[in-house]
Amino acid sequence: MSAPTQAPAPPVAVQPSRSRPTPEISWSRGDKIGVAMAWGAGILLCLIAGSIVAYMLFRGIQYLDLSLLFSHPQVGLDQSKTGGFLDPIEGTVLLTVLGTLIAAPVGVGIAVWLSEYGRPSWLARTVESGVEIVAGTPSIVLAIFGLLVFQQSFFGFLSFTAEGNAVFGRSFFTAGAIMSLIALPLVVGATREALQAIPAHVREASYALGKDRISTIRRVLLPASQRGIGTGVTLGMGRIVGDTAIVVVLLGASLQIEPENGTPVWGLLKGTGSTLTTYVYNNSPVGEGNAPEKAYAAAFVLLVIVIFLNFVVDLIARRKEPSWTR
Amino acid sequence: MDPLSPLDGGTDPMREPMTVAAQLPPPVRRIVVETPPTAVSPPPPGSNGHSPHAMVAPSLRRMPRAQTTPIERMRTEALSIAYGEKLAVNQVSLSIRQGEVLALIGPSGCGKTTLLRSLNRLVDLTPGAIRGGRILLDGEDVDSFDVTLLRRRVGMLFQQPNPFPMSIFDNVAYGLRERGSKKPSRRQLETPVIEALHRAGLFEEVKDNLDHPALALSGGQQQRLCIARSLAIQPEVLLLDEPCSALDPISTQVIEETIVSLRTEIAIVIVTHNLQQAQRVADHVAFMYLGDLIEYGEAERVFGSPVAERTREYVSGGFG
Numbered sequence: 001m002s003a004p005t006q007a008p009a010p011p012v013a014v015q016p017s018r019s020r021p022t023p024e025i026s027w028s029r030g031d032k033i034g035v036a037m038a039w040g041a042g043i044l045l046c047l048i049a050g051s052i053v054a055y056m057l058f059r060g061i062q063y064l065d066l067s068l069l070f071s072h073p074q075v076g077l078d079q080s081k082t083g084g085f086l087d088p089i090e091g092t093v094l095l096t097v098l099g100t101l102i103a104a105p106v107g108v109g110i111a112v113w114l115s116e117y118g119r120p121s122w123l124a125r126t127v128e129s130g131v132e133i134v135a136g137t138p139s140i141v142l143a144i145f146g147l148l149v150f151q152q153s154f155f156g157f158l159s160f161t162a163e164g165n166a167v168f169g170r171s172f173f174t175a176g177a178i179m180s181l182i183a184l185p186l187v188v189g190a191t192r193e194a195l196q197a198i199p200a201h202v203r204e205a206s207y208a209l210g211k212d213r214i215s216t217i218r219r220v221l222l223p224a225s226q227r228g229i230g231t232g233v234t235l236g237m238g239r240i241v242g243d244t245a246i247v248v249v250l251l252g253a254s255l256q257i258e259p260e261n262g263t264p265v266w267g268l269l270k271g272t273g274s275t276l277t278t279y280v281y282n283n284s285p286v287g288e289g290n291a292p293e294k295a296y297a298a299a300f301v302l303l304v305i306v307i308f309l310n311f312v313v314d315l316i317a318r319r320k321e322p323s324w325t326r
Numbered sequence: 327m328d329p330l331s332p333l334d335g336g337t338d339p340m341r342e343p344m345t346v347a348a349q350l351p352p353p354v355r356r357i358v359v360e361t362p363p364t365a366v367s368p369p370p371p372g373s374n375g376h377s378p379h380a381m382v383a384p385s386l387r388r389m390p391r392a393q394t395t396p397i398e399r400m401r402t403e404a405l406s407i408a409y410g411e412k413l414a415v416n417q418v419s420l421s422i423r424q425g426e427v428l429a430l431i432g433p434s435g436c437g438k439t440t441l442l443r444s445l446n447r448l449v450d451l452t453p454g455a456i457r458g459g460r461i462l463l464d465g466e467d468v469d470s471f472d473v474t475l476l477r478r479r480v481g482m483l484f485q486q487p488n489p490f491p492m493s494i495f496d497n498v499a500y501g502l503r504e505r506g507s508k509k510p511s512r513r514q515l516e517t518p519v520i521e522a523l524h525r526a527g528l529f530e531e532v533k534d535n536l537d538h539p540a541l542a543l544s545g546g547q548q549q550r551l552c553i554a555r556s557l558a559i560q561p562e563v564l565l566l567d568e569p570c571s572a573l574d575p576i577s578t579q580v581i582e583e584t585i586v587s588l589r590t591e592i593a594i595v596i597v598t599h600n601l602q603q604a605q606r607v608a609d610h611v612a613f614m615y616l617g618d619l620i621e622y623g624e625a626e627r628v629f630g631s632p633v634a635e636r637t638r639e640y641v642s643g644g645f646g
Binding site: 199201202204205206207208209210211212219220223224321322323324 | 446448451474475476477478481482484485486487488490491492500501539541542552555556559
C-alpha cells in the first residue's frame with residue numbers, strides 16, 4: 001500500500017508559461033570576479049589535495065618496502081640497519097584505540113546530557129563553552145597541560161616512576177587520555193546533532209508507552225543516532241591519528257615501544273612509544289634520524305590511514321536510512 | 327484550511343475510485359491502451375465542477391458499529407491548562423467512556439490537542455505548562471498515579487507515524503520489555519505481539535517479515551504499527567492526535583475501521599481537523615473554541631442540529 005503522506009493537493013490552475021528572460025544574464029563586473037574567484041579557489045583546493053596525494057604516492061611507493069611495515073626501528077648510523085616502523089604503526093593503533101575508548105563514551109554522554117537534559121541551563125551553557133574551548137585549544141597546549149597534570153604523584157600509577165618518586169608522566173595512558181580530548185568535541189558535536197534531528201514526537205511516543213527518559217535514550221534515541229555517533233567517532237580517530245604534539249610531549253616519542261616490566265598489557269600501556277606522525281617528524285630532514293626516505297614511506301602509510309578513515313566517515317554518513325517525517 | 331471546502335472533502339470523490347484501486351496492484355499510474363478514455367460529461371452550468379454524485383456523501387454515513395453500553399473511564403473536571411500567560415484550555419469538563427469514540431473538534435489552536443495531551447500527562451513535559459482542575463481515571467486523580475503507569479493505561483497515537491528504529495517485532499514488544507526486573511524472552515513476547523498486530527489489522531501484511539525494520543513500512547502501515555505498539559500494553563484509554571492527517575485515504579479508512587472496532591474494549595478520544603472523519607467514527611463530539619468547550623453531545627446531534635452559533639458556523643464550514 002503506497003502512502004503519499006500529503007492530502008490530495010488541490011488542482012492548481014495551470015498558468016500560461018510566461019516567456020523566460022533571455023538566457024543572456026547580464027552580470028555585474030563584481031559578480032563576475034566573485035564567481036571567477038570562487039571557481040579558482042575550488043580548483044586550487046583540488047589541485048593542492050591532488051598534488052599531496054600524488055606526491056606522497058610517488059615518494060611513498062618509491063621508498064615503501066613491505067619489510068618496513070614489519071620490522072622494528074633501530075638506532076644506527078647506517079640507514080640500511082635502522083629498521084622499519086612497526087613500532088610507530090603499533091603505537092598509532094594503540095593510541096587511537098585508547099583515545100577513542102575514552103572519547104566515545106564520554107562524548108556521547110556529554111551530548112546526551114546536553115540534548116536530553118541540559119538543565120540547569122547555565123551549566124549546559126558552561127559545558128558547551130567547555131567543549132568549544134577544548135576544541136579550539138592547540139594540541140600542544142593540551143599536551144603541556146597533560147604533562148603538568150600527569151606528573152603529579154597522584155597519577156604515578158599511569159607512567160614510569162623514577163627513584164625518589166619522580167613521575168615521568170609519559171605513557172600510552174596519559175597520551176591516550178589527552179588524545180581523547182581532541183576527539184571529544186567531534187564526538188559531542190556529531191552525536192548532539194543526530195539527537196536533535198530526532199523529532200520530538202518520537203521521544204513522546206516512547207514516554208506515551210510508559211517509558212522513562214533513560215530507557216527512551218537507551219532503546220530509541222541512541223540507536224537512532226548511531227550514524228551520527230559513528231561519524232563523530234571516526235572523525236575523532238582521524239584527529240588522533242594525525243596529531244603529533246601530544247605524542248612528542250606525552251608519549252615520549254621513543255623509537256621503540258618500551259613497556260614497563262611486569263604485567264604485560266598494563267606495562268605496555270604504562271610504557272612509552274611513538275606514532276607514525278612522530279616517526280615522520282624524527283626522520284624528516286628536521287629530525288635527528290635524518291632518513292627522509294623512511295619519513296616519506298611512513299607519511300604515505302599515515303596518509304593511507306587518514307584517507308581510509310575519511311572514506312569510512314563518508315560511508316557511514318551516506319548510508320541511507322529511513323527516517324521520520326517531522 | 328477550511329475543512330468543509332469541496333477540495334478537502336476530496337475524501338468523497340476519492341471513495342469510489344478507491345475501492346477499485348484496492349483490488350489492483352499498487353501502480354500509481356496505469357496507462358490503458360485498449361479501452362477508450364472514459365468520457366466525462368461537462369458539469370452543469372452553475373455547479374462547482376464536482377459531479378453531484380460525489381457530493382452525495384457516502385463518507386458522511388457513520389461507520390457501522392456494535393451496540394455498546396458506555397462506561398465512564400476518565401473525566402476532566404474544570405480542567406484548565408496554560409502555557410505561561412496563555413490559557414490553552416479553560417475550565418473544560420468532559421467524560422470519556424469506554425464503548426464510544428469521543429471526537430474533539432475545533433479550529434487550530436483551540437486547545438484540543440493540549441486537552442488530549444493532558445490526559446496522559448504528556449503536557450507535563452512542556453516547559454511552562456500549568457494545569458488546574460482535575461483529571462480522573464476510574465475515579466482516581468491522574469496525579470496520584472506513577473506517570474509511567476498512567477501512560478501504560480492511557481495510550482497515545484500521534485499525528486506523524488513514529489515507529490522506533492528497530493524491527494517490527496521489537497516495536498510492538500517495546501512497551502512490554504523492561505517492565506519488571508526479569509527480561510521476557512522472545513517466545514514469551516510472541517503471543518502478545520502477534521495479538522496486538524492482529525488487533526491493529528496489520529498482522530497479515532507483516533507476518534513474514536517481523537524482523538524487518540519498521541521504518542521501511544509505508545506510512546499507513548507505520549501508523550497501524552504504532553496502534554499495535556500501543557495496544558500491546560493493553561491500554562484502557564487510547565488518545566489519537568489527528569492520526570490520519572499524514573495518511574492516504576486507504577490507510578485512513580483502515581485506521582478508522584480499527585478505531586471503531588476497538589471502541590468496545592477501549593475508551594477512545596480522537597482529535598481531528600477532518601469533520602467528515604469525526605462524523606464517520608465518533609459517537610460523541612466535543613467542539614472547542616479558543617480553549618473553551620462550546621458544545622458537547624452525540625455526533626449526529628452536534629453535526630445535525632448544533633445548539634451554539636459557533637458550532638453551527640464551524641460544522642457548516644463557516645470558519646476553520
